[in-house]
Amino acid sequence: MATAVVKEHLTMFIVVRKDLTKSLNWNNGSVMTQACHAATAVLHVTRNDPDTVEYLTDITRMHKVVLETKNANSLEKLETILKEHQVPHYKWIEQPEDIPTALATAPLGERSPEVKNAFKKYCSLYR
Template structure:
């Protein structure tokens, strides 16, 4: 195998060779859109930092999961999708749904204010979690 092709890609190729589709792992983030608007009006950098915190925390919390390990072995091939939740209530409802469905995630709380800002899932194959995220649009 040529350089630059790691174990996660090899696993995907094995799956494809055996008739299964390659598993593409994606880390989904759902970020509160209302934080960018009045009355909050957080700067873009502060909002982006919330997504970074949530993503890092989710990866750390689930570092021993095989999907997370495979995702981290392929640093050059990481895929993230950042979606927007309109407000805190919607974000909290999503967190409850994910908890009920045993979907590994981290609800990031900005401190010291204790404000829920972002949900990050651990890396998942898209088809395993898309049903819970389909109502959310890409963050703009």
């Protein structure tokens, strides 16, 4: 008897810096705007990627996870790991302040243990 392979849902991960609200006194609306910028940008730059094309075919069933990370340093560490594992992503840098504020991955299916561990190490669910 053949065993069916269960494919993970394509999921976009959006990570914002928690310190934007605490030490920089940004309001939640401004932080969510940064998340939207990153999500829109990654969809645009990966618009021809097969996973992004598939993700956009059924917009009523999109999966997203919004996470927070402590500060710019932890955002950079996460980005380094994503680059090492060739995970398509976009880091939003707010202008004219030139502040890295958020990062979004392209829609992902199966993730390597290293990438899963990076999200666990540097992020938690946004609150």
